[in-house]
Amino acid sequence: MEIDYRQRRVRLFDPLAYRYAGTGATVPFSADADLPLLRAQLEVRGRRPIPARLLLDTGASGLCLILTTPYAERHGLGRVAPAIEAPIGTGLVGDLHGTIVRLQELRLGGVKVRSPTTGLGGEYKGFLARTDIDGVIGNSVFEGSRLILDYVGRRAIVEPGPGDGSLCDFDMSGLRLAARGAGLAHIVVDYVIPGSPSAEAGIAVGDELLLIDGRGVAEGNLNDARKALRADGAVHRLVLRRDVDTIRVALKLRRLL
Known part of the structure; x- marks a missing residue:
């Protein structure tokens, strides 16, 4: 499956016949309930990189990342400042609350996203309570890019588009x-x-x-x-x-x- 965010186009391919010949960055993944589970590194200023298991949810928009409450607590991310208390997502259980911060960097293989806006779980509710994953990565990370999901090869391929300074930025109206x-x-x-x-x-x-x-x-x-x-x-x-x-x-x- 190919999602071209700039062209707003989704294309489906025969998974057994598909061959990729581009120069995009490859990110291996495992499957979690048929959704890609990506291995990432999160950087917080003044600390060593923190590994994270991030579920790719192409239906999630707004924040770049939402991290579960157990993960945020285990790594002391509640000390990151500045922070805004606000709803960080919506699920079957209603609004999910926490705080919104900026981390220093998100790394997905060769893909680097600086200052990603990140929701930190603040309650044990819905997926925020999960311990088998560390969070969710949404559409905003791939804005302007082409994303290819190769389920047979268990890999995501990212072809970054020309940056306009808005990637993973946070709303400035409130x-x-x-x-x-x-x-x-x-x-x-x-x-x-x-x-x-x-x-x-x-x-x-x-x-x-x-x-x-x-x-x-x-x-x-x-x-x-x-x-x-x-x-x-x-x-x-x-x-x-x-x-x-x-x-x-x-x-x-x-x-x-």
């Missing part, structure tokens, strides 16, 4: 957005970080985002909206719907981590 409704066409505010530009502007949970700088968010997708809100110092004009009211705000983005 909004956690979610796609809801028919066709997932409605972009709704799911959480507002206290003290963030969005909180200061009075945006509230449940508001529906309609326009960013005059462009309808339904014309793009959720990732487009998130990417627009990750430019330090940028000023964006947002139009939102709250019940029957229309709200217009101007946000000056700033780094929260």
